[in-house]
Amino acid sequence: MKKSIKNQILSRIYGRGRGWCFTPNDFAADFNRNDINVALYALTNENKIRRISIGLYDYPIYSDILEKYVAPDIEQSALAIARKFSWRIQPSGETALHYLGLSTQITSKHIYFSDGPNKKYNLLGQTLEFKHQVLKEASILDANSILIIQAIKAIGENNITDEIKTRLKSKFSNSEWMKIKKNSSKATGWIYQIISNIVNELSINND
Numbered sequence: 001m002k003k004s005i006k007n008q009i010l011s012r013i014y015g016r017g018r019g020w021c022f023t024p025n026d027f028a029a030d031f032n033r034n035d036i037n038v039a040l041y042a043l044t045n046e047n048k049i050r051r052i053s054i055g056l057y058d059y060p061i062y063s064d065i066l067e068k069y070v071a072p073d074i075e076q077s078a079l080a081i082a083r084k085f086s087w088r089i090q091p092s093g094e095t096a097l098h099y100l101g102l103s104t105q106i107t108s109k110h111i112y113f114s115d116g117p118n119k120k121y122n123l124l125g126q127t128l129e130f131k132h133q134v135l136k137e138a139s140i141l142d143a144n145s146i147l148i149i150q151a152i153k154a155i156g157e158n159n160i161t162d163e164i165k166t167r168l169k170s171k172f173s174n175s176e177w178m179k180i181k182k183n184s185s186k187a188t189g190w191i192y193q194i195i196s197n198i199v200n201e202l203s204i205n206n207d
Helices: 005-016 033-045 074-085 093-099 143-155 162-169 174-183 189-206
Strands: 050-053 056-058 089-091 109-114 119-123 126-132
Touching (some): 005 033, 074 089, 074 093, 074 109, 074 126, 089 093, 093 143, 143 162, 143 174, 143 189, 162 189
Parallel strands (some): 109 126
Antiparallel strands (some): 050 056, 089 109, 119 126
16 A cells, blocks of 8 residues: 655655655655645644745654654755755854864854855754855865865864864764775865874874
8 A cells, every 4th residue: 555645755754764854855756746735734733844934845864862852953954955955055163163072162153154145043041043155165065074175274283282183082983083084085185194193193003
């Protein structure tokens, strides 16, 4: 028996895992827009998904410790919006630091640069802001590479300590760092050198 459109969409959402954010556009290639809207409305009322802004939803993560759903994933939200409008995006330096756990500041405002217009979204109390900017790393397609480049740039060349490098190393596996190095070859010289040093140190420690 063929699944209903609602259940087909729900299966796709479940397949992405908790924390995934999406818009109706993510299903537009396979379903009628009206059917998508009806399905998402029903799934929201059934508490199977959550509406976090106009036209933006997530499959929320539940915390047993807090006994409630946690806040929407900012990166997932930004990616969903970027897919909807076909924007290229990258996090601001402070947002990258926050996402990597390197920032001591508690913030409810997260900034991404994009090749689209300036725009703000309220995501259940968190602010996601897009600022138009020419993206120098636009050719770098890997999200991890952009994240690391923006974080290192925000910290500054003269402030990269051994402690910071150790913390950065722990964020990704050795194979991921190798990919980051490859994708960062066109980044500013000193940023690429720091990334290369991190990869070299990882290689030495594994010998």
